[in-house]
Amino acid sequence: MTGHGFDVEQVRKDFPILQRRLAEDRPLVYLDSANTSQKPQSVIDTLTEHYERHNANVARAVHQLGEESTAAFEGARDKIAAFIGAPSRDEIIFTRGITEAINLVSNVLAWADEPYRVGPGDEVVVTEMEHHSNIVPWQLLTQRTGATLKWFGITDDGRLDLSNIDELITERTKVVSLVHVSNMLGTINPVAEIARRAKAVGALVVLDAAQAGPQLPYDVMETGADLIGFTGHKLLGPTGIGVLWGRSEVLAALPPFHGGGEMIEDVRMERSTYAPAPHKFEAGTPPIAQAIGLGAAIDYLSALGMENVAAHEQAITGYALERMLEVPGVRILGPTDMVDRGGAISFTMEGLHPHDISQVLDSYGIAVRGGHHCAKPAHRRLGAQSSTRVSGYLYTTEAEIDAMIEGLHQVRKFFGVA
Amino acid sequence: MQLQQMYQEIILDHYKNPHGRGLRDPFDAESFQVNPTCGDEVTLRVKLDGDKVADVSYEGQGCSISQASTSVLTDLVVGRDVAAALSTMDAFVELMQGRGQVEPDEDVLEDGIAFAGVAKYPARVKCALLGWMAFKDAVARSGEGVTAR
Numbered sequence: 311m312t313g314h315g316f317d318v319e320q321v322r323k324d325f326p327i328l329q330r331r332l333a334e335d336r337p338l339v340y341l342d343s344a345n346t347s348q349k350p351q352s353v354i355d356t357l358t359e360h361y362e363r364h365n366a367n368v369a370r371a372v373h374q375l376g377e378e379s380t381a382a383f384e385g386a387r388d389k390i391a392a393f394i395g396a397p398s399r400d401e402i403i404f405t406r407g408i409t410e411a412i413n414l415v416s417n418v419l420a421w422a423d424e425p426y427r428v429g430p431g432d433e434v435v436v437t438e439m440e441h442h443s444n445i446v447p448w449q450l451l452t453q454r455t456g457a458t459l460k461w462f463g464i465t466d467d468g469r470l471d472l473s474n475i476d477e478l479i480t481e482r483t484k485v486v487s488l489v490h491v492s493n494m495l496g497t498i499n500p501v502a503e504i505a506r507r508a509k510a511v512g513a514l515v516v517l518d519a520a521q522a523g524p525q526l527p528y529d530v531m532e533t534g535a536d537l538i539g540f541t542g543h544k545l546l547g548p549t550g551i552g553v554l555w556g557r558s559e560v561l562a563a564l565p566p567f568h569g570g571g572e573m574i575e576d577v578r579m580e581r582s583t584y585a586p587a588p589h590k591f592e593a594g595t596p597p598i599a600q601a602i603g604l605g606a607a608i609d610y611l612s613a614l615g616m617e618n619v620a621a622h623e624q625a626i627t628g629y630a631l632e633r634m635l636e637v638p639g640v641r642i643l644g645p646t647d648m649v650d651r652g653g654a655i656s657f658t659m660e661g662l663h664p665h666d667i668s669q670v671l672d673s674y675g676i677a678v679r680g681g682h683h684c685a686k687p688a689h690r691r692l693g694a695q696s697s698t699r700v701s702g703y704l705y706t707t708e709a710e711i712d713a714m715i716e717g718l719h720q721v722r723k724f725f726g727v728a
Numbered sequence: 729m730q731l732q733q734m735y736q737e738i739i740l741d742h743y744k745n746p747h748g749r750g751l752r753d754p755f756d757a758e759s760f761q762v763n764p765t766c767g768d769e770v771t772l773r774v775k776l777d778g779d780k781v782a783d784v785s786y787e788g789q790g791c792s793i794s795q796a797s798t799s800v801l802t803d804l805v806v807g808r809d810v811a812a813a814l815s816t817m818d819a820f821v822e823l824m825q826g827r828g829q830v831e832p833d834e835d836v837l838e839d840g841i842a843f844a845g846v847a848k849y850p851a852r853v854k855c856a857l858l859g860w861m862a863f864k865d866a867v868a869r870s871g872e873g874v875t876a877r
Contacts, residue, residue, distance in 0.1 A: 665791035681766040
């Protein structure tokens with residue numbers, strides 16, 4: 311399969327796990343990339359090489375290994391800054407993942423100075439299509455500070471309902487935090503438009519780019535947001551590494567999150583002063599190998615070209631949607647065409663439970679996700695208790711989608727609903 | 729094929745034609761249980777008559793394993809002494825947590841032995857136990873559980 315700037319069959323050879331055969335010697339069909347992506351050999355090799363040859367703590371050691379490790383770690387920061395269009399490398403904060411990135415923001419806002427502090431009478435706005443990691447941290451913040459949590463609803467076709475934006479975003483709004491590309495519905499949200507409205511009332515704009523980062527060419531400045539969370543493992547990188555990008559002036563104004571080594575300027579028994587960003591937010595030994603591995607993942611994606619990756623994602627998702635709608639009883643939760651749509655496809659099947667669907671598909675070597683995908687409110691809103699989710703990535707082929715479709719027919723047959 | 733090992737005919741039969749389904753009055757205690765990993769839910773009511781389980785009624789959304797397991801539960805506990813029902817539950821829990829190593833006793837578990845294959849799939853064990861956890865909780869809430877054990 312070619313035509314999107316790279317040869318998918320060639321790409322697949324870079325991912326050793328895709329050679330696996332399972333379920334009675336069938337090829338693995340991995341359609342769970344919104345959950346976590348597979349890793350190319352270059353990322354695996356980078357991790358191994360770091361531990362075999364360069365392992366040392368960063369920014370603490372004068373010895374040669376320390377220099378090498380620090381150079382690779384800080385080099386990864388440069389790569390990430392370039393990859394997402396950050397004006398400065400100092401705007402890239404390494405976290406353990408996007409969950410920590412969002413919790414960092416939601417925590418420090420409780421004790422930040424004005425104008426950022428969230429307190430009684432203030433409002434935080436999220437949406438009903440958020441991953442739990444962009445709901446619960448804001449519930450914790452508003453409950454602890456006496457602020458109020460509000461949210462945009464979802465339309466029946468899985469888009470944000472912006473009809474009441476004037477009531478939701480007001481002069482009381484301190485934060486608007488939303489997902490750029492939904493992990494469940496696939497919806498690509500009009501973040502720049504919402505950011506513009508939020509900025510007009512002086513609110514801070516936070517984006518969850520866990521799915522957008524791997525799928526779209528990204529330019530943080532175009533989003534209009536102040537703070538954006540990314541995660542490494544959905545973007546060909548290792549687990550345990552994420553990124554919080556923030557505008558320099560916002561990061562300079564926000565107080566530290568964790569206290570510890572490396573985030574300080576001076577420590578006395580009475581009080582301490584803090585390092586400037588990004589180190590102010592990076593207490594303790596960071597995930598060094600993981601950050602370097604993420605740098606290798608970004609090298610891989612950049613070599614393919616994110617425009618090409620996005621084009622492939624669009625093509626393969628469009629093909630999957632078209633074929634899935636042929637299967638009797640399938641209901642897609644979220645947009646059914648490719649207008650402002652990313653790669654995750656969640657669906658229900660009449661008379662069949664997602665666990666049973668996933669189990670039968672697994673017996674054919676097809677990996678999908680069944681459950682609520684950490685988006686229970688969105689499921690509840692669309693009248694589904696749970697769903698099955700198919701999500702491809704740059705290594706996904708039409709033949710794999712065909713195998714999944716055949717699998718869905720088998721599921722119907724097995725449970726006698728065909 | 730492994731699939732048939734998990735989805736025994738008995739399980740599929742209970743799934744398609746569940747026994748005792750629906751919430752009924754009167755009842756002594758009710759329990760709501762949710763499987764946080766998938767969102768499956770069950771609401772289960774227990775009606776006791778002295779130390780006998782007079783009725784178990786339930787409503788819920790769940791996969792074939794959780795639905796069939798709750799259906800089998802009603803067969804195994806309704807009409808029995810609370811103590812006997814709880815001891816059957818212990819046998820079922822032991823089977824499910826046995827990672828496929830426990831040989832089930834058909835005299836005790838009846839249709840429940842069909843779940844032996846499910847025990848080999850750790851991700852699905854919680855499904856099979858959902859209704860049973862609701863039963864245990866409901867019995868405890870009815871005030872019988874602690875003394876009966």
